[in-house]
Amino acid sequence: QVVECLPRKLAAVRSLLFWALVYGYCGLCAAVHLLKLLWSIGRGPARTFRRAAREQPPACLSDPSLGTHCYVRIKDSGLRFHYVAAGERGKPLMLLLHGFPEFWYSWRHQLREFKSEYRVVALDLRGYGETDAPIHRENYKLDCLITDIKDILDSLGYSKCVLIGHDWGGMIAWLIAICYPEMVMKLIAINFPHPNVFTEYILRHPVQLFKSSFYYFFQIPRLPEFMFSINDFQALKHLFTSQSTGIGHRGCRLTTEDLEAYVYVFSQPGALSGPINHYRSIFSCLPLKHHMVNTPTLLLWGEKDAFMEVEMAEVTKIYVKNYFRLTILTEASHWLQQDQPDIVNKLIWTFLKEETKKKE
Known part of the structure; x- marks a missing residue:
């Protein structure tokens, strides 16, 4: 009986240590940001709480060369999703999933580039931009986000797509490829490793723990939204x-107009809570029970990423049973598809056009 109880006790101890790390680091991050707030108020309270009025969106958000603004209401969840679509209906679907703090506009270079051969759809994820934002954090669990993408595909009249995700959108793209492999013709992840690699790395490598501090800071109610809005x-x-x-x-x-587009979208009332809620359930959802990827996969990585250790990109290949290609771009940042759009687009074209054979 003692031998049988030992695994359960070890699991309980690991769980206790895990949550102690999570909440302890949350507290540390909160203290650091409170000190930053006090310092800002001390230097100039008027500037700290200043906010410019932004009533009209910048013209770049309605640029017709980027595509058409569309809306679709999902029957089961009742949520209305906003997306921008370029390219003719009936062409193969390329679905683009943005990261944080971004929205559909982060794919502007890809909307223009791939519309010649694809129906390119850049989605505002649940809680972002003009897509509906449920209030409760439970509505942002990974299961809900995965279901959103499946429902979007159905609503667009497609059964499969080329799926591209950056940052948090990369996390969702990996999960779609794991849970619904029949929906993904090819997977392209940008600056986000396989979710299990990320989970293991963040717990075992202090450098990555430090770089991912915002994951812990975002667990705190209200303060992150406020800190993003000051000054x-x-x-x-x-x-x-x-x-x-x-x-x-x-x-x-x-x-200047690009940057103002981001500030305009996230300065709308309540516009930060939905995006930050995406992170508030992550520690209860990972690691994954099923984790192998059977889809041809391209992983693109900016070597100068300030938030992700580049070593995670190399480790990711062990989770992909199919064709896998990794390209690391030197001198490129975390915001890769905006930072190096010409190179990224060329690499994506090459991957899309080449025949990919499954690993034996």
Whole structure:
């Protein structure tokens, strides 16, 4: 009996240590950000709470060369999803899933590029942009996000697609390929490893734990949304433009209008809660029970990613039973499809056109 009880006790201890790490690090992150807030208020309270009025969207968000704005209501969930579609109906579907803090516009270079041969759809994920945002965090569990993509495909009249995901959208893309392999003709993940690789790495490597601190900070109610909004959304601007986390000096920098498009979308009332809620259930959903990928897969990675260790890209290949190609771009940032759009598009074209044979 003692031998039989030992595995259960070890599992309980591991679980206790895991949640102690999660909540302990949450507390540490909260303390750091509270100190940053106090420092900002001390330097200039008026500037800290200043926010510019943004009533009209920037013109780039209605650029007709990017495609048509469309909406679809999902029958089961009742949620209305917004997406931008380019290319003729009836062509093979290419579905694009953005990361945080992004929205459909992060795929502007790919909407223009691939519409010649695909029906390209750049989705606003649940809680983002013009897509409906349920209030409760339980509505953002990974199961719900996976079901969203399946329902979107059905609503668009497709049974399968080329699936491309960046950052958090990459996480969802991996999960779709794992749970619904028949839906994915080819999988392209950008700067996000296989979910199990990420889970193991974040727990065993202090550097990645530090780089992923925002995952823990986002577990705290309300404070993350507030911290993103102070100083007229300076934290949001900083992510895309700073030397440490932004698009690299050799990249295709965001224009002033591009940056304003991001700030406009996330400055709308309540617009930050949905995106941040995506992260508030992640620790109860990982690791995965089923994890092998049987779809031809391309993993693209910006070596200068400030949030993800590049070693995770190499480890990912053990989870892909089918054809797998990894390309790491030097001098490229986390925002890869915006940072190096010409190179990324060329690599995607090559992958789409080549015959991929399953591993023996």
